[in-house]
Amino acid sequence: MNSGRPNQDVFADTLLALAQADRDILIVTSDSRGSAKLTRFGELLPDQVVEVGIAEQNVIGIAAGLAAAGKKVFAVSPACFITARSLEQIKNDVAYSDRPVKVVGISAGVSYGTLGSTHHSLHDYAALRAIHNIDIVTPADNFETVEAVKASLTHPRPLYLRFGKRALPDLHSPDAHFEIGKALVIREGGDVTIIATGETVLPAVQAAETLEREGIACGVVSMHTLKPFDTDALLRTASHTRALITVEEHSVSGGLGERCASLLMEHGLHLPFKMVGFPDEHSVSGSQSEIFAHYGISSDGLAQTARHLLQPQTSS
Amino acid sequence: MQIDALERKSIVYRRIILELIKHTGAGHTGGSLSCIDILNVLYNHVLHVTPENFQEPDHDRYIQSKGHSVEALYTVLADRGFFPAEALRMVEQYQSQYIGHPTRDVNGIEQNTGALGHGLAVAVGMAIAGKLDGRSYRVFTLLGDGELAEGSNWEAAMAASHYKLDNLIVIIDRNRLQITGSTEVVNALEPLAEKFSAFGMAVAECNGNDIQALVDTFARVPFASGKPSLIIANTTKGKGISFMEDAVQWHHRVPTDAEYAVALAELAPTEGEVERK
Numbered sequence: 001m002n003s004g005r006p007n008q009d010v011f012a013d014t015l016l017a018l019a020q021a022d023r024d025i026l027i028v029t030s031d032s033r034g035s036a037k038l039t040r041f042g043e044l045l046p047d048q049v050v051e052v053g054i055a056e057q058n059v060i061g062i063a064a065g066l067a068a069a070g071k072k073v074f075a076v077s078p079a080c081f082i083t084a085r086s087l088e089q090i091k092n093d094v095a096y097s098d099r100p101v102k103v104v105g106i107s108a109g110v111s112y113g114t115l116g117s118t119h120h121s122l123h124d125y126a127a128l129r130a131i132h133n134i135d136i137v138t139p140a141d142n143f144e145t146v147e148a149v150k151a152s153l154t155h156p157r158p159l160y161l162r163f164g165k166r167a168l169p170d171l172h173s174p175d176a177h178f179e180i181g182k183a184l185v186i187r188e189g190g191d192v193t194i195i196a197t198g199e200t201v202l203p204a205v206q207a208a209e210t211l212e213r214e215g216i217a218c219g220v221v222s223m224h225t226l227k228p229f230d231t232d233a234l235l236r237t238a239s240h241t242r243a244l245i246t247v248e249e250h251s252v253s254g255g256l257g258e259r260c261a262s263l264l265m266e267h268g269l270h271l272p273f274k275m276v277g278f279p280d281e282h283s284v285s286g287s288q289s290e291i292f293a294h295y296g297i298s299s300d301g302l303a304q305t306a307r308h309l310l311q312p313q314t315s316s
Numbered sequence: 317m318q319i320d321a322l323e324r325k326s327i328v329y330r331r332i333i334l335e336l337i338k339h340t341g342a343g344h345t346g347g348s349l350s351c352i353d354i355l356n357v358l359y360n361h362v363l364h365v366t367p368e369n370f371q372e373p374d375h376d377r378y379i380q381s382k383g384h385s386v387e388a389l390y391t392v393l394a395d396r397g398f399f400p401a402e403a404l405r406m407v408e409q410y411q412s413q414y415i416g417h418p419t420r421d422v423n424g425i426e427q428n429t430g431a432l433g434h435g436l437a438v439a440v441g442m443a444i445a446g447k448l449d450g451r452s453y454r455v456f457t458l459l460g461d462g463e464l465a466e467g468s469n470w471e472a473a474m475a476a477s478h479y480k481l482d483n484l485i486v487i488i489d490r491n492r493l494q495i496t497g498s499t500e501v502v503n504a505l506e507p508l509a510e511k512f513s514a515f516g517m518a519v520a521e522c523n524g525n526d527i528q529a530l531v532d533t534f535a536r537v538p539f540a541s542g543k544p545s546l547i548i549a550n551t552t553k554g555k556g557i558s559f560m561e562d563a564v565q566w567h568h569r570v571p572t573d574a575e576y577a578v579a580l581a582e583l584a585p586t587e588g589e590v591e592r593k
Contacts, residue, residue, distance in 0.1 A: 026448075050444060050479075058437050058471040065441020068427065069449070070373070088431055089468075093438055097420060097428040 004170060007145040007199075008106045008163035012037040014149040015074060019048055024070065025153075028063045030056050030077045036106045038076065056081045060089035060103065067099040072153060079105025079121035079162055080112070087127055094158045095133040102152050103134070103160045109199065109249030111165040113287040121162075122278050125226055126254025128160050136226040137180055138162040138198035141171045144224050147178035155180060164199045164249070166288060171205055171222070181225045183233035189219030192306045193241040195234070197223045197256050199288075200247040200276075200297055207302035218306060223256060231263055238264055243272040243309040247297055252277040272309040276302065317360050320590055322527045325395070326356050327587045330556045331580060332391045332404065338576050340408045342416065346553040346566040348388040350491040350525070351458060354549055355392045357530040358456060367397050370424060374453050377442050379427045381435020382460035382489060383417040384568075389425070390414060398424030433466025435459060436486060440476050443484040443544075454537075456485045462494030465503050470515065473544075477516025482538040486517070486546045489524065491553035495567045509548055517546040524549025557582055 019025035019041065028050045033039050042049045050066065052058045056077050063075035075082065082105050083090070094101045105121060112119035128136055135157055139145040145163065152159050159180075171186055178184065186201070187208050196204040201222045208218035221237055223230065238244055244264075246257035257275030264273065276296050284294045292298050296305060317325075329352050337343035359365075363376040380389050387407070394401045399422065406412040413421035417430030427438050439457040446453050459469065476484055488508070496502050505511075509519045518539035522529040530549070537545045553567075554560030557579045571579055 047448065050441075052471070052475050055471040055475075057468045058440075058475055061434060061437025061468065061472060062441035062444065062475060064427075065438040065443070066445045067441075068438070069442050069445030071445050071448075089434065089437070092428060092431050093434055097438075 004142050004168045006165050006167055007139055007142065008165060009037045010142045010145045011104070011149055011161070011163050012041060014146050016041045016044065018150070018153065019045055022072065023048065025072045026050060026066055026074070028052065028059050028066065028073060028075045030054055030059045030081070032077045032106070035078065036076045056085040057089050060086040060101070061093050063101045064089070064093035064097060064099045067101045074102045074104050076104040076106060078119065079108035079124055080119050083121055083124035083127055083160070090128070090134065091131050095131050098133060099158065100156060101158055103158070105160065105162045108138070108162040108164050110283060110288050110291045113291060114285060116285070117282055120283060122251045122283070124160070124162065125248070125250045125256065129227055129254060129259070134158040134160055135180065135228060136160045136162070137224055138226070139224055140196070140198060140201035140222045141168045143170050143172050143176065144178055144184070144222065148180065148224070151178070151180050162198060166199055168199065168202060171201055181228045181230060183230040184222040184224065186220040186222055187218065189217040190241060191217045192243040192245065192310060193219035193221060193237050194245045194247060194302060194306070195221045195223050195237065195256065195260060196247045197226065198249055200249050203292065203298050203302055204247055206299035207306065210299055210303045211306055216306065216310065226256060226259065229259055234260055234263055235267055235269065238269045238271060241271070243306070245274050245276060245302065245305055245309065247276040247302060249297065250277055252279060274305050274309055276305060319528050319531065322356055322360060322531070323590045324587065325360060326353050326527065327583050327590065329356060329388070329391050329395070331583050333387050334571065334576065334579055336387050336391065336404050336407055337570055339405065341570055342408055342568070343387045343570065344384040344568045345570070346493065346560060346563070347382060347385040347460065347489070347491065349555045349557065349560065350551040350553045351382070351385050351489045352388045352391070353525045353527060353530060353555070354458060354487055354489065355388050357527060357534060359392045359396050361531060362534045363456065364453070367423065370398070374451055376453050377426050377439070377455040379429065379435040379439050379455070379457040380418050381429055381432070381457055382463060383429030386416060386418050389418055390422070393422070393424040396424070432460070432463035433468040436469050436472035436476070439484060439486070440472050440479070440481065443476070443481040444479055446483050447479070447481065454483045454485060456487065458487045458489060461488055461490045461492065461499050461505060462502070464488070464505055473512065473515040473517060476544040480542040481544045482540070482542055484544040485537050486544060488546070488548045489551055490548050491551045493553045493562065493564055493567070495564070497564055512546045516543060518543040519546045519548065521548040521550060524551035525555045556586070
């Protein structure tokens with residue numbers, strides 16, 4: 001695996017190239033250009049930046065107005081703020097009013113690690129999943145990021161794009177085809193399958209490699225789109241594996257795991273199942289990788305969860 | 317349209333608003349009556365918007381941030397031909413698109429509103445886009461005074477002056493009442509003109525229930541080059557019906573049969589006065 005780059009840096013470069021060819025592409029930012037690696041965008045295309053200062057509600061309201069006038073708008077701000085401070089603007093001005101704004105949450109999940117809960121976004125899937133008419137995409141690597149940004153330009157509905165700060169290697173084969181709403185199978189595996197999203201796909205792949213050495217066939221699916229959800233991919237996966245693990249950089253309440261669990265129940269599929277994510281507590285302090293390891297979102301942690309799920313259950 | 321014709325319209329509009337609220341059994345009576353003269357002058361005298369040009373890029377935009385006074389907006393839009401007048405019978409009925417706040421499901425409505433403190437930022441976005449594209453359209457937005465306690469308005473006001481949006485016209489329906497009572501008792505707004513001036517807006521005040529005063533004020537926009545215009549339209553909540561005027565209980569009360577008869581009777585002589593002018 002190459003070392004790769006942070007998805008949010010790749011987002012910035014991809015968007016700059018697209019915006020140089022299309023003057024209707026605008027970014028709306030809240031003193032967040034530096035964090036989002038959009039400084040160069042601002043230098044090269046100053047007329048395509050609407051800066052509003054530290055005012056996230058204003059970012060989304062103004063973005064909705066720009067989109068109403070036909071602009072292709074990317075509203076960029078740390079995920080922790082843009083999906084909480086401006087949630088009502090997303091709900092009403094964008095989703096309800098059907099303005100196809102691209103809401104871009106950077107430094108998502110626990111990317112900000114030691115900065116603490118104010119700067120973590122572990123609620124955004126749950127909050128946005130419950131809002132009608134906004135889709136949710138979290139790319140797992142640089143390839144998915146480039147494709148998602150390109151696809152977002154013609155996406156007909158409001159869209160939430162979630163990016164982190166960690167350098168990520170490419171996880172896909174060269175012939176992979178990305179489409180919003182279609183899960184990508186990275187590895188097949190008949191013993192256990194890990195369904196992951198965003199930056200948790202990498203530890204899932206690493207866990208699968210560990211398990212393979214132990215003779216356990218572990219599949220990995222990148223569920224980059226949480227909405228609209230690829231139910232077919234989930235059901236297909238569940239019927240070809242003995243156990244299922246979900247993993248997400250999000251609270252276990254209302255995210256990927258609960259989406260999968262509810263669909264499996266509704267379709268009558270019962271198999272050993274474990275949701276890995278953030279429990280209902282104030283997250284432990286540390287860097288992103290330390291926090292990940294603490295909650296089992298790691299190669300070792302996920303491999304251990306898989307071994308445990310596959311153990312023969314002792315009946316009482 | 318001539319002043320006396322507009323004055324007659326306002327009386328007709330008030331009657332329709334009351335009929336609508338009486339028929340529906342719900343509605344924001346006081347606020348619709350306070351802002352109806354503003355909407356009348358906007359749609360019949362100021363805005364370059366018609367059912368024919370509504371989808372065109374250069375039409376003037378109007379966003380009603382105080383979405384709860386939707387009865388006034390429906391009344392004027394129906395009169396302007398955006399939808400048939402019979403549709404007013406469908407307001408707030410089961411499965412009707414004519415709900416209790418503005419939505420884009422209704423022809424002529426620019427933006428969904430209802431939650432307060434949202435319209436101004438969206439209007440700012442539309443006005444920035446107009447500047448970027450060199451378009452001639454103007455963006456008008458009507459805010460209630462009660463909703464000015466929402467901080468989002470002041471974020472948007474800062475951006476409006478920062479981006480020198482002289483294609484943006486903000487109107488405050490300054491009826492001085494909100495559901496709990498006087499705006500100055502709930503959370504004082506004054507000195508309001510000074511606040512908006514300090515935020516970089518070019519401010520004017522007028523009697524927002526006086527057709528001539530509204531026509532004269534709108535004739536002067538933009539008040540200053542490179543600045544957003546803001547009109548504090550001093551109005552009376554419940555305007556036009558004696559027992560509803562400046563009475564907090566009429567924020568969203570529906571008249572009884574007896575009250576309704578008195579209200580309609582009060583509008584009839586007023587109409588006669590205009591005719592004699």
